[in-house]
Amino acid sequence: MPLSTIKDISLAYGLNFYSIDKPLRDVLRFYIGREPDLYSIGAFSGTDIYEAAYRVDQLSKPALITWSIKGDRVDTVWLDSFERIIIEKLILDYGANRFPFNGGSWHEHFASINLIGDPGVGCILTISIQTAYTLYKYGGDPIRGYYRNLSGFSKPLMIGATWFTEIQGGSDLGANTTIADRVNGVWRLNGYKYFASGAGLADIALVTARSPGAPKGAKGISLFAVPRLRSDGKLNFYVRRLKVKSGTVSVPTGEVELIDSDGYIIGEPSKGIYYALESLMVSRLSNSHGAIGISRKAYFEALLYALERKAFGKRLVDHLLVQRDLLEMESLIEAGLILVHKATKEFEESKNDTPPYTSTYHYARLLTHIAKNITAEIASRVTQLAMELFGGVGFLSEYPVERWHREALITPIWEGTSNIQALDMLEVIAKKGAHETLISDMREKAKETIDPEVSRRALKAIEETISSLAFKDPSLIEYEAKDTLDTLGYAISVILLENLASHIGERRYSNIAKVILDRMIDKKPIPRLKQSDIIEIIGIGTITI
Template sequence: MQQHSFGQTHEVTNQVPPLADYNLFASDAALSAALDREGAAWHRDALLRHGAALTTPDTLALAELANRHPPELFTHSPRGERIDALEFHPSWDTLLSLLRREGLHALPFSDPRSGAMAARCAGYFLHAQIESGSLCPPTMTFASIPVLQREPALFDTLRDKLYTREHDPRDVPLTQKKSAMIGMGMTEKQGGSDVRSNQTRAHATTGGGRGGEYRLVGHKWFFSAPQCDAHLVLARTGDHEGLSCFFVPRFAPDGSKNAVQIQRLKDKLGNRSNASSEVEFLDAFGIMIGDEGRGVPTIIEMANYTRLDCVIGSAALMRAALVQAIHHARHRSAFGRHLADQPLMRNVLADLALESEAATLLFMRLARAFEASADAANAPPAERAWRRIVTPAAKYWVCKRTLEFTGEAMEVWGGNGYVESGPMARFYREAPVNSIWEGSGNVMCLDVLRALEREPEAAQALFAAWQADAQGHPALSAALGKLAAPAGHREGAARRIAQQIVLIAQATLLVKHAPGEIADAFIATRLAEGCGESGRVYGTLPVTFDHAAIIERAFPA
């Protein structure tokens, strides 16, 4: 007679095992080839080690814990003293230690060899597939270095603390710390992206001017990572029309907490492991960085680097969601077959794979441009164009596409993707932040127009190079011809122009560096006449393409 256990209603079957203990780098053919192509093969062993370490169950648990236990703010001590202390779950500092160990906060500056920017971008891409919030402080620290290098006296006191690969989470004056993290504060309540409407004021306490000491009074509505050891901040000085940039440390020169009071932490949709705050400056100590009234150009240089990281971070979310979707489809059965064996699901996964590979090739090519144009005055025009024109366009398009991409990948998981016990919901909640941070979509597209107008020689060199790459691909050549033709009402068409720039850039990269069928499928569905690239959904590839081969290239079984 069959025995039954009380309370046992079913046997658990057809559930997908967690995806762990695979190598993020070794399983990514497009990234691996790009690393060699961009001159960073010397970093391969480090990426293989890092790619394996990031997918251990222990590391994956760190990401989940850091987002389940967001930071807490304690404005006062039990005795009523103002302390503005932040408390993080231990997983946060472990994640930052992993990032710092790999040099992702400084590598191209601390080890300025050929391919260092591509090496750093590849490592950043790997970590961003596991946990996004912990990337914010290293991104800002990285972006601050070229700005601070222009202030030799200040930079001499910071160099070793910025370059070290040891994470020091202690909340003590910089003079007592082994390492430093730098944040940024631009946004105010009344302005958002319009930083020229900022009202925070700075009053000189010494002679004033570059390198002078000031006291700041005002506020910031978004103050990223308030636990950082210092922030770069925009403020007005005297009657000067322009904004100036200031280095505002967490501790004043006398060792006391600087007068930067944290009002509250933002309760964000995603990026929950990272602290974002509102602050008030109450005669806060600061040092002027750059020339008076030139704060926006000074900090825009920092923003250009952070925009590159937005592209990488969004491409990483695509890659992470894609791999999870493919893994799920290979293990989950429905209607008598694995999902991955069903033609329509294969179409969806292959289409996602095309988008992901195109984003990967794009950010790795941008890495080369950033390295080649570090000396902008002497950089080749085409490299200046990749950095100055394609970067904001990529920041707009790749970050925007990630929202739809992660939603589609979540749908592959079905109901299991919509619950917080798996990674897909976190990926989906993370997706919007890069589209908003460091300039929303409209700001990026208008910046593309400005760059086209101010760098006509660079734009022409870029289009000429693309035209050569497009030979033999009529749809790509036609799209490029339309882009290069002058048109009226350009501001109203800025999104379409930026979108076309990115799609053409991605298509030319795929033509040069991917299997022919990958490039052909991308062009046919993104650029060919009538393909409806602005309104298409994933899973609409022509059935003539080998969907299974595209999926296998993306993530080998």
């Protein structure tokens, strides 16, 4: 008998998640003009990554090692060895974190995060590339060079981290109390970071702190790079404990104490909040791509089950309501997919921007806030429906489909909650005028369409939503912020799907645009497409139904 895998408990195990995901490949071609070769990551993702992340969740949590055998305080985390090998392979062999630095694009990096799907493993890559990006762009000597190890150009592989949240508040970074003092030309940090992903793994972390005399609130925040070890080889920060979490088990999240920790200032001290927010763009985009990856895995588990399981004498997939559920799931996934690649495209175009930034960066920020919320909602909904399609089996924690729903539930929380994204979206509209770029871009995109009426209605929804902000009471605008974000997000997706349909000559994307328009914007029932169109969409054009 071959050595065992999880193929007996997972239907999606063994799929190549890239070759089977035609929409992902179409969207990548649309945005970068070619189809990147992610087939080997796709195969890895459907086999070893899939199995390792499930194994860690069920059997093999990370463990904190506080003291070495020699009696030294070490504060490292022991990862499951299968997971450790996977992370090394992803960064060093597959180069998943190298794309943005070697002439590739952020689309390829984030498509890899989508394929990995797992938010724990994905988080370890994300905190590393986020740190690499910030050091590469704003870091000085001696810390800039770390970006090479963090993104897999040089060995040894290093892991990064971004520690901003403190016990009194994660949303309100202006409430940070960690102090950075400059003593004899060296910055020393003292404080306590309450949610610190990568604790015990990180070789270097980005840390927010304020220096004495800095203004109150977010404007007084500076950003520092804090290596794990001081120049004398002693620990530079301490891991107090690891959190016990309901998902994302494959990334350790801990509490970190900074006690006279050596820090290296990033850029200008007064611009720390801008650098922190810019690094959050990377993780928010990553979260969005990862959310679509989670949804995709849950979708395949459910679709394959629906193709086999029979009820009332026929396969689940032959029941109309099951087709409707799968159509809703697939349409949401593709709406989120195209939206977050659009946000990525604008981020890519603004990657050389620095504070105070251009309108392209503000537009990228607007789209990122929107994509973060929409994709998180999608992941929660799609994984919930996937569990439901499995019936009672879906609720059992012994099979992978249940895990996808637990994993999905982190996506609206970390990297800034949904409420915070909605408020930040309002801020970038009101203070930076990002809606002007949005409207002119969408007007342009709506011209290239298969079904002009669908694009026209979506554009109208965007224009009316934005213009209503001008005369509403501010408290009502705040109260409705998440609804505003939803309308804008889904309407943008509709226009982009129509645009894609017309660009590559495939009506299926126009059909999906219609589903999203009716269901998510006009709040009507899901439209009854032609049976052959439904079959094509739910089989995503690759699986025979």
